[in-house]
Amino acid sequence: MVGIKPHIPDLNVKPCSDSDEEEKGEIAKEFQNLAGLKTHDACYVDHKLLYELEVEIIARLPCFEYWKLQFLNKKFLQLLKSCEIFRVREERGLVKPYVILHSGAVSNWEMFDKDFKTFRRLPKVPSSDYCFFHSDKETVSVGTQLIVIGEK
Structure with missing residues (x-):
């Protein structure tokens, strides 16, 4: 004014x-x-x-x-x-696409951006399923879905 x-x-x-x-x-x-x-x-x-x-x-x-x-x-x-x-x-x-990795026998999950410039540790996944954390497997994230390939 x-x-x-x-x-x-x-x-x-x-x-x-x-x-x-x-x-x-x-x-x-x-x-x-x-x-x-x-x-x-x-x-x-x-x-x-x-x-x-x-x-x-x-x-x-x-x-x-x-x-x-x-x-x-x-x-x-x-x-x-x-x-x-x-x-x-x-x-x-x-x-933005992110890469989510499960590392080791402990329930540690890491999330990276597509250029691997940003890194975040995700909260632990509460589960009593022994096979999920201690078996040989590969994990793939598609959208909001987490796909686990390997032993049950």
Whole structure:
């Protein structure tokens, strides 16, 4: 907006109100005024639109960083467990191939990007199947499926 000088509050000035709640309310009103928001605008926010925006943003993060999002809140944990993020990644052409290797008799799994520049150790696979971890086998990952070739 040309010709309008925005009012920037001085954060160094001591607040003159004694109540913390009043102070928080005044600060919130000040930011709403600066942003041009009205209190009734909150009623018109489409939650589906916010969800889609969250999915679009998270889909652009590297897959190696997804594990950190589970600690934000239950909403992000549910989003990670759904296939929505991976569907959006595929639609946007953001899918990257990874190589997943099982090494040794211990349940160690490693994940590499296609250029072997990024390496991550995956969590241990809980299983009581002795043959799975102690037999001669080859593993191949295809999409979201893990194919084990060898002894049962």
